[in-house]
Amino acid sequence: MRLTTTLAIVGLLLAPATMAAERNDLPSCYRYAQLASEQPAPSGRALTVVIDETVNMPQALKSSAWEHTLRYLQPGDSIKLYQFSALLQNNYMKLQFAGILEKPLVGKVRNHIGNASLKKLDTCLQQQAAFFQKTFGKQFVESFGKPNEEISRSEIFASLKKIGEDLGQEPSEDQIILLVSDMLENSDFGSFYQANRIRGIDPAAELAKVEKKELFAQLDGARVYVMGAGLIGDDAKGAYRSGKVLQSLERFWQGYFERSNARLVSFGTPELTTDLK
Template identity: 35%
Template sequence: MSFRDLLTITGRTLSFVALAVSTSVATASPRDDFPSCYSVLGNQAPESKAPARELFVIIDQTLKLDVDLKRHSHQKIHEFLNPGDRFTLLTFSAYAEGRYASMPVTGKIDYALADDQRYVIGTKKLRAFDDCMARQNMFVRKRIDASMKEAFEQASTDLPKTELMGSLANFSNGVISQSEAERKVVLLVSDMMENSETISFYGAGGINNLNVQSSLEKASKHGLLSNLGGASVNIVGAGISGNDGYLSQSTMRKMKDFWSGYFERSGGTLTGWGQPELFEALR
């Protein structure tokens, strides 16, 4: 079966996928939106194995990014992904009607064949497989770009709250911690300005007066810690929508200290802090 055939079959199932996308991520069943190329190998296809890495991209839809930051986010993702990886896009905004958390796309990229595997497969099948892998690469990138574009376009600054910790807890318990990947990496596209009933970076004097340790204890007490399962966390967009459009370096240090402590208590590690751009590669 060619990759075009696989795409045709996938297209016929989009209506069912759309139904799955609209459900809460906490109860979503595992799915794969990227057609596999292994079917062209028939009974010589390698055994399925867990992804080497899974990249979870979480988009905060309570803020609107400029074009440069959108492109920056796309670039970081494309630079990271390799054969054998799995990709999952998650979005959240506020607990308001029509603005629920969702999983627009999730899927696994096929592993490339090892040399010893290629040696025992016929030339015709190898050519079909290599052609399919090239098409899969283009399909995956286009699907990711289209899904992210739509997610960014649906963002709104008119929403009442930014339940960032609550959304992270939901995603981590229902999706991230369940991943079978050897390595879990999170790219969180957000201003990181928590604004919930429990903790608000806007109220009581704003983030300038944030007591990091007290706030972390409060997050723990109210069950807002996540279960990241050893994931590394990278941020793009930190601080871009702060009070009066400006946050001082000392204020940004408090914000970074809070989230570093939050991720550590949630079984993860803050490895990249984009303020707003992330200068290093995802890791």
């Protein structure tokens, strides 16, 4: 049976059971193989990818973000994909994908399962991995801004606060956030731009403003990796601003994440030079 047909049938079978549970865009192979009672526990690791639609991200950085994601993920991990923008008619924050990659059976548990059931499960898990790359990959690509579409506003603080509320409803033991954004707030709260350039900011003063407006998030103790910081306008082909300006920007976000129950591990300006871990 073809991959799309198999998983479509499984999805239909599982729809009533999953509506009340945590969202999972990946049909369960253990239910399909009637081995739900033998399913291994999830890894406890969660990766949340957050893409800023307002940035005209160069293709090299899009590809790099995709590769970082795939290198990190392992069977048993959960994965979410958010797209955020500004609160405009057709541009707003969306949860584009949420799923759990299931672990294969190993060891003594596997040895007690019949060959027919194991074959059904193993084949489905291979299909699940391929289905994930196809489905998540499509949403990943579509989450980036369009080359000929300019969105002048960017609600980074409000978006992270809402994402934090979501994470709080489904806490994980090991949470990582990959944030693909220029990290330049441009909203009614304030702007990190001045005359179409990055404004030199005072991190302490800006953090005080965020506190006054109650815009810190609650990010589940996440480790945060940023890529794309400092990209602006037509210069998004890879150029970045002065080291002094970017250092101030990084210090601000380091303080922001500390106040938001998270830790900034790496701040890519624009490329992320360390793997997620």
